[in-house]
Amino acid sequence: xxxxxxxxxxxxxxxxxxxxxxxxxxxxxxxxxxxxxxxxxxxxxxxxxxxxxxxxxxxxxxxxxxxxxxxxxxxxxxxxxxxxxxxxxxxxxxxxxxxxxxxxxxxxxxxxxxxxxxxxxxxxxxxxxxxxxxxxxxxxxxxxxxxxxxxxxxxxxxxxxxxxxxxxxxxxxxxxxxxxxxxxxxxxxxxxxxxxxxxxxxxxxxxxxxxxxxxxxxxx
Numbered sequence: 294x295x296x297x298x299x300x301x302x303x304x305x306x307x308x309x310x311x312x313x314x315x316x317x318x319x320x321x322x323x324x325x326x327x328x329x330x331x332x333x334x335x336x337x338x339x340x341x342x343x344x345x346x347x348x349x350x351x352x353x354x355x356x357x358x359x360x361x362x363x364x365x366x367x368x369x370x371x372x373x374x375x376x377x378x379x380x381x382x383x384x385x386x387x388x389x390x391x392x393x394x395x396x397x398x399x400x401x402x403x404x405x406x407x408x409x410x411x412x413x414x415x416x417x418x419x420x421x422x423x424x425x426x427x428x429x430x431x432x433x434x435x436x437x438x439x440x441x442x443x444x445x446x447x448x449x450x451x452x453x454x455x456x457x458x459x460x461x462x463x464x465x466x467x468x469x470x471x472x473x474x475x476x477x478x479x480x481x482x483x484x485x486x487x488x489x490x491x492x493x494x495x496x497x498x499x500x501x502x503x504x505x506x507x508x509x510x511x512x513x
Contacts, residue, residue, distance in 0.1 A: 300345075304323055304331055304345045307332060307440055308323050310502065311332065316334050316512055316513070317333070336512050341437070343440060344436055344438070352488065354377065354378075355485055355487040357369070358483075358485065358486065360396075360397040365384055365388060366384070380430070381426050386467075386469075387416075390418070394412050394415075394484065395409070396409075396412055396483075404479050404480045409471070409482055412484075417471065418468075418469040419466055419467070420466070423465070428450035432449070437453045438454075443496075443504070444494060444496050444497060444500075445501075446499040447499075448461070457511065459494075459497050461494060463492050464490070465488055465490060465491060466490070468489055469484070470485050470487070499511075
């Protein structure tokens, strides 16, 4: 939970800075870990959604997979990240690996540490993907702006408010991992997909925190 708590604390900082300037929709709250937008800010009295990330190391949605009857599927298909992963075609990528995971094909009580290591080695992968899927995902949530700690305030697919912001433009990486949930018993591990930023974008001219010589975005 430590990573989540740091991200949540950063979101609270950004929320407070916007609220101090009267740029938060009255009676609105932060999205936190839920499916609601992280923050809803005001520009010319109109509400706009804002994504907030602590830094470039933050995950862009981790999802767990399962295997049954030779088919990989998502453990949950009812959250917002599902549509993004479906657009990327992650299940097709995993299917092409032709893995029969020990975790699901061997009885739990017979699984060994070696079985687990085999799954981790065979499932692990890293693939570079385009940003179009990420932009489309946020567009579907009516979110066009993002604040990234240490880098500043950007627009995503487009600068719909004509603020003069730079686009959050960097490479994204899909990571596949068979990750330990609990060290004991051995079978307590799962298969996950997560999106991460690869490389570093050019730092923005704008920053809600006004750090590193960056100025507050022209929201007022």
